């Protein structure tokens with residue numbers, strides 16, 4: 001077909017001119033010739049119509065094909081663009097437009113370099129220059145800026161097309177967004193690296209002599225070393241992915257006392273740097289393990305898992321328990337021995353105290369009667385020379401009384417010494433109780449104060465079986481205190497009821513201050529209101545010791561400045 005395009009009107013004119021020339025060539029046409037020409041013309045016309053129809057069909061098909069190619073071009077799954085030598089976009093498909101985020105009309109005529117950094121643009125220019133020289137654009141990556149936001153990584157490759165006149169060569173470029181692909185590749189690489197790292201760690205951990213395991217936030221086992229598998233008696237695959245606490249750790253009720261049950265809360269356990277628990281092993285055996293935990297945290301601080309190492313402490317705990325028991329035994333022995341030593345020390349201290357008390361009492365209490373005796377002897381001599389026998393007699397009485405006091409003190413020391421040495425033996429015999437009490441009262445008349453009397457009432461049978469000598473000592477002690485600490489009369493009451501003997505010694509004297517009452521039977525103890533009265537503080541402690549020997553008891557009631565009553569019971 002001719003290149004030139006003619007309108008229908010022009011075509012008609014040209015045809016008529018041609019036909020005119022043919023008809024008016026100067027020759028007369030015969031009818032036959034005219035008919036023949038007419039026929040030819042009609043055939044030509046039909047031929048032309050057929051040709052026209054064919055042409056229209058061809059044009060329609062071409063348009064269809066063009067549309068298909070436009071579709072293919074525009075909606076291809078990868079970007080496609082044409083660049084001239086200066087990297088100006090001369091054409092671009094819709095997929096590429098989408099990647100740039102701009103319309104084709106805007107993109108056409110723009111420099112591709114406008115959509116990237118200067119560094120990237122340099123790469124593009126270099127690559128294009130080389131491509132236009134070699135006719136081939138090998139694949140390379142470019143970071144392209146989107147119109148609306150962000151960048152994408154494009155894989156660029158293409159070829160150079162030269163027109164028949166060899167002018168205006170064009171670079172056909174395919175452009176593919178490989179951002180996600182790159183990231184996926186990166187992730188894959190990281191995953192592979194991690195996998196390798198994990199395998200490496202697993203190999204190291206397998207060599208470790210302790211159990212190592214990795215538990216995720218849901219307590220599922222993610223990793224366990226060889227030692228751990230051996231402990232549980234299971235292949236690794238039977239352990240991985242299982243809940244650690246539910247499957248392999250004994251519940252608190254089943255745990256032996258050696259583990260610390262109060263710590264047993266799974267969530268809590270994994271936060272603890274250390275805990276102990278029993279592990280279920282093959283054949284129902286359990287082992288006690290000490291777990292050291294390291295929390296694996298996310299950037300936000302959430303715990304995503306725990307790396308824990310476990311040491312089998314079963315034997316160690318047993319040894320420790322044995323050691324503890326042994327230590328307890330040793331401790332007991334040491335305590336016993338210490339107590340013995342302390343007792344010895346106390347008794348040593350006690351003896352020393354006794355000695356010093358004895359020395360102070362001996363120097364004080366014994367000196368008083370001796371001084372009185374001495375001064376009385378001097379006065380007796382003096383009154384003897386003057387012939388004053390009455391006064392002489394008075395001093396003789398004083399000497400007697402002082403010597404009685406002296407003897408009483410010595411008796412106390414002697415009794416105490418005997419009691420301490422345990423040489424006093426109880427000798428029970430029947431005796432007449434009221435008779436014995438009256439005799440003793442009579443013996444003490446010499447130390448009674450002026451106008452002081454002792455009355456005695458007895459109730460019940462007379463005969464009583466006891467150690468008479470020891471009972472007499474008890475009575476003397478109580479009576480001499482009553483005489484010493486009161487000015488008024490003293491009342492003695494005795495009774496025998498069945499096999500029990502009761503004795504009461506009641507005075508109306510100075511009484512005993514409340515604070516001192518609890519210490520009254522302690523050796524050498526003297527109440528604070530008796531400073532002006534002679535005494536050793538030994539009498540009542542001796543009475544108590546005698547009553548211990550006789551299996552009797554003593555108690556008292558007292559009121560300061562009103563008097564005291566001492567009550568003795570014997571069987």
Ligand code: ADP
Nearest residue numbers: 481482485511526527530535536537538539540
């Ligand atoms: P002492 O030689 O001092 O009398 P005792 O052991 O006989 O020693 O008595 C201990 C203390 O008990 C006395 O020092 C005194 O304080 C108190 N005491 C004992 N009997 C009486 C009593 N009848 N009245 C008041 N106080 C008494």
